Amino acid sequence: MASVPPVFVDAIVLLSGAVIAAPLFKRIGLGTVLGYLAAGIVIGPIVGFVREAEEILHFAELGVVMLLFIIGLELKPSRLWAMRWDIFGLGSVQVISCGLALALLGGLLLDSAGEAVIVGFGLALSSTAFAMQMLDESGETNTAHGRKAFAILLLQDMAIVPLLALVPLLSGRGETGLGWQAFGAGLAAVAVLVVAGRYLLNPLFRVLARTGAREVMIAAALLIVFGSAMLMQLAGMSMALGAFLAGVLLAESAFRHELEADIEPFRGILLGLFFMAIGMSLDLRVLLANWHLVLACVPAAMAVKGVLVYVACRLFGTGHETSVRTAAVLTQHGEFGFVLFSAALSAGVLGRELTSILIAAVILSMILTPVSVRLGALMVRRAAADDQPEENFDGAGSPVLMIGFSRMGQVAAQALLAGGVDVTIIDNDAERIRSASKFGFRIYFGDGTRLDVLRAARIDEARLVAICTHKPLVTTKIVELVTRHWPDKLIYVRAYDRTHMLALMDMDVDFIIRETFESAMVMGERMLEGLGRPPDEARSIAEDVRRRDTERLLIQHSEGIQAGSHMLHTRAVKPEPLIEPRQEAKALDEASRQILVESAGAAEDKAGDAA
Secondary structure, three states, X not given: OOOOOHHHHHHHHHHHHHHHHHHHHHHOOOOHHHHHHHHHHHHHHHOOOOOOHHHHHHHHHHHHHHHHHHHHHHOOHHHHHHOHHHHHHHHHHHHHHHHHHHHHHHHOOOOOHHHHHHHHHHHHOOOHHHXXXXXXXXXXXXXXXXXXXXXXXXXXXXXHHHXXXXXXXXXXXXXXXXXXXXXXXXXXHHHHHHHHHHHHHHHHHHHHHHHOOHHHHHHHHHHHHHHHHHHHHHOOOOHHXXXXXXXXXXXXXXXXXXXXXXXXXXXXXHHHHHHHHHHHOOOHHHHHHOHHHHHXXXXXXXXXXXXXXXXXXXXXXXXXXXXXXXXXXXXXXXXXXXXXXXXXXXXXXXXXXXXXXXXXXXXXXXXXXXXXXXXXXXXXXXXXXXXXXXXXXXXXXXXXXXXXXXXXXXXXXXXXXXXOOOEEEEEOOHXXXXXXXXXXXXXXXXXXXXXXXXXXXXXXXXXXXXXXXXXXXXXXXXXXXXXXXXXXXXXXXXXXXXXXXXXXXXXXXXXXXXXXXXXXXXXXHHXXXXXXXXXXXXXXXXXXXXXXXHHHHHHHHHHOOXXXXXXXXXXXXXXXXXXXXXXXXXXXXXXXXHHHHHHHHHHHHHHHHHX
């Protein structure tokens, strides 16, 4: 029986670990990064199946190179300028203050200043992938603290570049140390790369784009990434620095999105392999021997980092609640710490035992981040209890009671107010009430799920109750409360999605609308018009889609969510004539039939002769 090359066996094991661990960890809320790390720890130190972790790590570092290239692609000057104070001001203060503080603390335990600097600034960096995933899953990406966190993470992503360039300067090995002369050569290489990128890259991609060969564009993208990385490597600098500069130089290019799409699959696979290799390189014996040190230092480092992030936010005029939430999200140490520690290990700045301890500390901080976020939310909740607006309903009482001043409620209120209809609005988000009051809205603070609040808002005087809250469970609870105690009221409800709408259809409500349905229909109708369809035809098609959607909802309401799939358009509908044909079709007479038969027979004979 033929044997399988070991490289294929290793590849199967690594891919299986990634396929199993990454979705599992994402499902339980810990993120794919921790999944890759856990898979690497199981495959390497625990089971011992793959032992060439260093070789895999060197290859997988290309994933980090590609990641920095994509980060560079996203750093358009206009975007940086709009967020300049938060990125370069707040972000720089956070990195410098946390880096110095953690370096000073590390100096108490470490032997050299070089080790302390690398450890301090490596632990000052947070996890972009981990933090942004948590914000996205909780729907807080576009909140005030979400934007602050993103700005700081963006600066941290840029800070890894000079930190990686600093590693050779701190190297203790004479034969690999980077002297000032070599450092100057590296700066010269940066200048060469900038000039080449400015005058060669865009013309090159324009020429290649004319060929129409997608594989050539992918090859060119990989060539730019690896070529710029190799140039900086030959100059004694970091490969990641070269890729980052190449990305920045192409940030304004017309081919930026295509380049990002071409690189993204390679980046994702190689970066996942990188994290798995980090897990495989973890020395469990060192960890077990120093577990008390890790458990003591990680919470302390996270606390120091959280306090300094909070102070930095407050110095830049950020409110207490936003500052607390921002600090809670960024307390963990990040994947760029792995990159920096690995580079420092290769350069001889850090020892293998210390690197293993630091990697374990980073992993543990990621595991503790959900706890940090919950503590931050608890702190804000306690502080907000003293800072909440008073439940004062003086002046309430209108024909319409609107519960929840969400995006949809804000637009719907405009139609009512423009029509001369007064609206009583209640919401339980203090920040939203403050923001709306700046525009002149009168909103009452209160929880619409409480019976006493509805009575205080004088629901008895309202003819219609509009429920515009953005959480399906809250909306359903309010509907049940209103229908039970005020069955005579007209109830208009904003549904979150189709599933929520089907649930609301079982309740006694007068009108339900999905938040995005009508806007999506209008967009589809306008797209048809943009493609040249007459407005009347586009409107007719849109009405047909609305009718079919209503019929499908009724079928699903009686038979289940999976029913009614035959009502969906999954392929382009073959257009039918919109006008009657000018001539009526006539039946073929016998002579015509004979001609057709003879023609078909002649064609078959000709085909047979050709065969």
